[in-house]
Amino acid sequence: MKAGLPKILGLVEATTVVVGSMIGSGIFLKAAGIAQILPHPGLILLCWLAAGLLTLSGALVIAELSARFPGSGGPYLFLREGFGPRVAFLFGWSLLAIIQSGSIASLACGVAKVVASRVVLNESQQHLVSYACIASLTALHCISVNAGARWLQNVVTSIKYLGLLWLVGMGIFAGQAHVSNLQPVGELPSTGLLISALGVIMLKALWAYDGWANATFIAGEVREAQKNLPRALIGGTIMVMLIYLATNATYHLVLTPQQVAGVESPAVAVTEHCIGPGWAVAIAALQALAMFGTLNSSILSAPRVYFAMAQSGQFPDWMAAVNRFQTPYVALTLQGIWAVVLIAIWKDFEKITDNVMFVYWTFYALTALCALRFPPPETGYRAPARTLLVAIFVSGAGFMVISQLIRQPAVSLQALVLLGVGMLFYRKPTDKVPEIGTKPEIGISRES
Numbered sequence: 430m431k432a433g434l435p436k437i438l439g440l441v442e443a444t445t446v447v448v449g450s451m452i453g454s455g456i457f458l459k460a461a462g463i464a465q466i467l468p469h470p471g472l473i474l475l476c477w478l479a480a481g482l483l484t485l486s487g488a489l490v491i492a493e494l495s496a497r498f499p500g501s502g503g504p505y506l507f508l509r510e511g512f513g514p515r516v517a518f519l520f521g522w523s524l525l526a527i528i529q530s531g532s533i534a535s536l537a538c539g540v541a542k543v544v545a546s547r548v549v550l551n552e553s554q555q556h557l558v559s560y561a562c563i564a565s566l567t568a569l570h571c572i573s574v575n576a577g578a579r580w581l582q583n584v585v586t587s588i589k590y591l592g593l594l595w596l597v598g599m600g601i602f603a604g605q606a607h608v609s610n611l612q613p614v615g616e617l618p619s620t621g622l623l624i625s626a627l628g629v630i631m632l633k634a635l636w637a638y639d640g641w642a643n644a645t646f647i648a649g650e651v652r653e654a655q656k657n658l659p660r661a662l663i664g665g666t667i668m669v670m671l672i673y674l675a676t677n678a679t680y681h682l683v684l685t686p687q688q689v690a691g692v693e694s695p696a697v698a699v700t701e702h703c704i705g706p707g708w709a710v711a712i713a714a715l716q717a718l719a720m721f722g723t724l725n726s727s728i729l730s731a732p733r734v735y736f737a738m739a740q741s742g743q744f745p746d747w748m749a750a751v752n753r754f755q756t757p758y759v760a761l762t763l764q765g766i767w768a769v770v771l772i773a774i775w776k777d778f779e780k781i782t783d784n785v786m787f788v789y790w791t792f793y794a795l796t797a798l799c800a801l802r803f804p805p806p807e808t809g810y811r812a813p814a815r816t817l818l819v820a821i822f823v824s825g826a827g828f829m830v831i832s833q834l835i836r837q838p839a840v841s842l843q844a845l846v847l848l849g850v851g852m853l854f855y856r857k858p859t860d861k862v863p864e865i866g867t868k869p870e871i872g873i874s875r876e877s
Contacts, residue, residue, distance in 0.1 A: 435755050437574060438650050440657040441583065446644045446726050447665030449586035452593070453723030454539035455637025456673055457696050457716045460680055463633050464690035467626045469613035470681040476627060477677050480634035481670035483825040486818045488641055488666040490797045492659035493812040497803065499658060501649030502737030503642060504796045511799030514743065514858045520792045521738045522851030525764065527844055528789045529731035532639070533768040534775070536724040537562045543717040546693070547710065560769050562721065566728045567765035571758040574650065574729075582729070585722035592715040593672050596696060600679035603703035607682060614686045628832035635829060636786055637673065640723060641666050642793070646730040649737070659810040732760035742859030787833040788844050794826035 463473055491507075498506045505524075509517035524530075537559035545555050569581070600606055617623055644661050648654045680695040683702055692698040700712045736757040739749035750759045797819050805811050812818055834841050 435574075436650055436652050438647065439652050440660055443644045443647075443651050443657050443661035444665045445583050445586040446647065446730065447641055447661050448590060448668055449582050449722045450640030450643040450726040450730070451638055451665070451669045451723070452586070452589050452672070452719055453536055453637075453640070454716075454720045455633070455639070456593070456676055457694050457719065458539060458542075459633045459637055460677060460695045461690055461692055463630050464686055464695075466629055467618075467623075468615065468686035468690060469617065470611045470686060470689075471613065472627070473630065474674065474677055474681065476630045477634050477673055478670075480631055480638055481666075481673060483631075483822060484635070484638040484641055485663075485666050485670060486822045486825075487793060487797055488662045489812045490800050490815060490818050490822060491642055491645060492662045493806065493810055493815065494796070494800055495645045495648060495658040495662065496655045496810045497806060499648045499651070499654035500737065501647065501733040503645030503648060503734065504792060505734045505737055507796050507799045508792070509741075509858075511802040512795065514741075515855065516795065518738070518743050518855050519848065519851055520795075521734055521743065522854065523788050523792065523848050524731055524734055525767065526847050526851060528792075529727060530764055530768040530771055531775075533563060533724060533727050533764070534559070534771040536720050536727060537768065538772060539720040540717050540724065543713055543720065547713055556772060559772055562724060563728070563765050563768050566721075566725050567761050569725075570729050570732075571752065571756055571761050572754055574754075574756055581725055582722065585718060585725065589715060589719040589722055590668070590672065592719075593676050596699065596712070596715075597672075597675045597679045599703050600683045600699055605683050605703045606679070610682055610685050612686075625832075625836075628828065629836060631825075632786060632829055632832060635790075638666075638669065639786065639789065640727065641669075642796075643726055643730040646733045649733060655809055728761070728765070732757045732764055735760040735764070743856050787830060787841050788848060790826045790829045794823045794830070797822045797826070 463476075467473065491504075494507045495503070498510060500506055505517050505521050508520050538555070540562050541550070541555040541558035544550065544558055550558065618626065641662065644651075644658060644665070648658055651657055676696075680689055680699060683699045684692075684695060688698060689695050694712070694716065696716065697709045697712045700708045735744055735748050736751075738744040739746055739760070748760050748763070749757065752758045800812065800815055800819055805815065
């Protein structure tokens with residue numbers, strides 16, 4: 430029997446991974462770009478609500494799968510059980526090649542960007558800051574799961590959630606919120622242009638919600654995963670949806686649509702507007718901390734997928750190596766190196782996030798469809814109206830993917846080529862794939 434990873438994480442840690450993975454750069458850096466596309470606060474808030482509900486529908490479905498297959502690997506296990514090892518391998522490959530490594534690269538760039546807004550740094554120096562963030566957190570997770578997943582993640586997630594609550598409270602009680610600011614600027618564009626604009630806004634909003642599935646990657650290290658993972662996924666997603674809606678409402682109540690569109694960070698602008706420019710440094714620190722915390726959970730989670738794939742024979746055996754600290758240090762190190770390479774290749778924050786979202790939502794849709802490949806569970810958590818939820822989530826995911834293909838075909842082609850290259854490295858699994866509907870063994874027996 431191959432060795433598993435120790436089960437040392439509880440409900441709190443799983444929830445902070447969900448919340449901490451989601452609250453990062455998007456809530457701070459995407460709002461201005463959204464307002465530039467469509468200066469209509471009401472529609473913008475509806476898009477944030479729709480993106481949150483779409484994310485929640487996915488979380489409700491994936492929660493059922495995580496209770497059914499509570500081993501390390503998350504969507505890798507679900508896809509392997511539902512659609513076979515080839516599709517599961519492509520997910521794992523894309524996670525390493527584009528999705529998670531790209532997320533890590535973009536978050537590290539985001540931290541450097543915030544630092545550069547307060548300290549003059551050229552592009553090369555910003556890249557050095559990004560590399561240092563990736564290297565330090567990768568080293569931390571190679572040494573200790575406790576330090577990275579329990580202490581650092583719990584503390585940082587608590588600070589940034591409370592920081593957003595403080596921002597909302599300040600905007601409401603400082604006397605600077607005006608309902609008149611919610612008035613749109615100009616007339617709505619034609620139907621075709623409006624649909625296109627709403628698609629782009631949804632894509633940007635969904636980047637802010639991204640990361641909710643990261644907790645499933647570390648399921649093999651969560652105690653009572655069948656109970657704690659669904660609770661963490663659903664509860665954490667609802668917490669983030671509520672704070673995102675409140676934060677965006679604050680942006681648009683305090684600032685006019687032109688002001689939101691004309692600043693790099695509406696959070697900083699709101700703070701300066703309400704209590705003066707002296708506090709802008711605190712918000713900049715909150716932004717950097719939020720991205721750093723999300724970077725931490727992103728670096729933590731995906732190597733557990735590579736670990737599971739190596740144990741099943743689809744990645745090289747050495748990627749399942751565990752050091753004396755009981756961490757998958759080789760997978761962590763490889764991920765960190767490739768994230769640094771992506772920064773050097775793509776450089777641009779927006780380009781990296783667009784590549785990530787396009788590929789990830791393709792696999793999100795496939796993962797949700799896996800739920801319909803199995804009968805509803807007789808015991809434990811069961812997604813309510815699961816067929817309807819899957820239909821809603823897959824439809825939304827398909828819309829996102831098609832919108833990205835139409836909007837940025839060249840960027841999408843880069844991601845597809847990198848994904849296709851993965852098939853050159855495909856390896857058949859060395860362990861058995863159970864038949865659909867049978868009792869799952871993957872990941873569970875390894876942890877017993």
